[in-house]
Amino acid sequence: MTSFQSDIEETLPWLSSFGAAPDGGITRLLYSPQWLEAQQQFKSRMQQDGLQTRFDEVGNLYGRINGTRYPEEVILSGSHIDSVVNGGNLDGQFGALAAWLAIRRLYKTYGAPLRTLEMVALAEEEGSRFPYVFWGSKNIFGQADPEDVRHIADAKGIPFTQAMSECGFTLAAAPLKPRADIKTFVELHIEQGRILETHQQEIGVVTAIVGQRRYTVMLSGESNHAGSTPMSYRRDTVHAFSRICCESIAKAQAMGDPLVLTFGKVEPQPNTVNVVPGKTCFTIDCRHTDAALLKAFTGELEADMRRICDEMNIGIDIDLWMDEAPVPMDTHLVDKLETICQSEKLNYRLMHSGAGHDSQIFAPQVPTCLIFMPSIGGISHNPAEATHIKDLAAGVKTLALMLYELAYKE
Template identity: 60%
Template sequence: MNDLSAVVEEHVAWLSGIGADPTGGTTRLLYDENWQIAQNGLKAKFEAIGLTTSFDAVGNLFGRIEGSHYPMETIMTGSHVDTVVNGGALDGQFGILASYLAVKYLTEKYGQPLRSMEVISMAEEEGSRFPYAFWGSKNIWGIADKADVLEAADAAGIKFVDAMRDAGFDFKDENEGLRKDIKAFVEIHIEQGSVLEKTGKQVGVVNSIVGQKRYNITLEGESNHAGTTPMGYRKDTVYAMSKMINEAIDKAHHHGDPLVLTFGHVEVQPNTVNVVPGHTVFTMDCRHTDATELAAFTKEIEADMKATANKMGIKIEIDNWMNEAPTPMSQEIVNVLETACTEAGLNFQVMHSGAGHDSQIFAVNVPTAMLFVPSIGGISHNPAEATKTEDLVEGLKALIASIHKLAYED
């Protein structure tokens, strides 16, 4: 392959520039002006290399080339076009650009594929503008419930429905059937972690996406004077929370990888220097690749928290508001990606994903797998998000080799 560095850098700079934030980073949210410019710009690029383009009802963009022998067997690749607020230059969009460049390379070098190839730029994954994530992929697979967004609004008070219709889109016809032609979906993405960087690998072949359980935990004690309330008489919810978190994190360390546990948000009332805090709400996020392990660990932690609260005379309410099961990738497609990387002489390893991706929605419906490239310092959702150009190129080479096997080989 000729040097792909310049073309990768050029395309990343172009797309991340649409929605460039004056303070650094990129902000391109579902249905906003920059989102529309990006989708239409990608549409023009797809058409310029001979792809037939179309938007679905909600704004997912497709670029397609028909297969010569098996036109109704489609190999799909791509990712999401939206960003978080003030996000980085790679999350989501690198997957679209790499897919476009892979298909461009393959058609120029090998001509028409045996199976149809399709690049997708999905409308939304992040949930950054409206309180709903995976709008693009969930609509493809008929699991998006419009009731969940009918009353949704963004921070400026703009209704989801109004933003969608102003951008020229609308709800999907509920009677529209699901696609039966997609034989494989491959998504390439930055890792958003530091595993590849620490192991010195340039490509990851992802064999599973972790399950996630998220909680809001509310503690009710008693607010009282910080000077006149003896220590033995207090019902201090911050103290109770600290004991719960300490015990839980110690157990997470003991349990070991791949389980991870995070307490990321705390709200304290009255939140003042001279009052014993009588009301605290905090979050818990627990992830694991094994559903049984995830359920058993979180059940134990819930029981520990209740026991601590009972011992301290504090009321506790545990709200498990997210319960996403782990998603295994297709072993068949994982094997194809491994073989492609091995034959191409790439520096890779098999790994799991600790973050959620559109692939977890696809994987329930069609054979799916992912490729990762390293993230410098493991940083993502941040203007400092970056990957070495040579690693982006290695990821592109992995995708080219993988799509070639899936679309061009009998």
């Protein structure tokens, strides 16, 4: 199969123009005018290529070529079309674009497939406008409860239902009926890390998406005068936090990959120069591909935090507000991807994903696989997000070969 480089050079700038900023970034939030224009123009381009197009009830966009022998078996590929605020032009949208380019090339080269080939530009994944994530993929499987979004609004106070209505969609009264025709889902995505680039590899074959546990922790001590309170009398919550942070990170480093641990937000109170901080609120984000190890490690962290606070006469409240299990990819599809990479002499690696993707919603429902391409410098969610064109082309080619195996062969 010939290179997709010229196809990418023609279509990526076009799709990136919807919601583009002067600095090269993209802001394309769910149900915004920029989002709607991108979806409508994408629909028009696919129609010109002979794909049957449609929107579902929430704005997921589909383009399909019906199968000649097994039309009821759908091989689906794509990713989300929305972006973060001032994000890059690859995260999400390139997976949707690649699915279209791959299906278009397959159709022109081999004609109609045995199984139905379908691409999807998922309405939303990021949660950048409204406090809800995976709206697009969750609705495909009836996992999105309309009541969860019926009364939420964006930062400007615009209700979710109003924004949805202005784009021509209406919030359903009950969860949508799950699709039962999807046989396989394949997603192509930039890595958003630097592992592939560091090892000078073209393709990542993802074996699992990490599980995540997230906490908000509140430490309660005593605010007091910074000058007249002796060190031995203090109940300093920043001191307690610093001990927790240092001990926890040392423990994470000792455990090693693929565990990662992040203290991402720290808010001492009263947060002024001459007062001992009586309260400190902070977050913890811990990820691992093994559910049992993730639970065991974070259990140790909880015990360590309580011990430190007991030693320092500090109160502690621990809120575990996210507990997402790791999501393995389908082993048969992983093996098939490996075979393709080997036959094409691609420099690839088996790896896990440290970030969340739509594939984690699909994988518990249908056989799913996720393909990574390198990210220059590991930069993502940033206008500087970039991948070399040869690596983008290798990614689309790998996707196309995988879709050929799934849709054109018995």
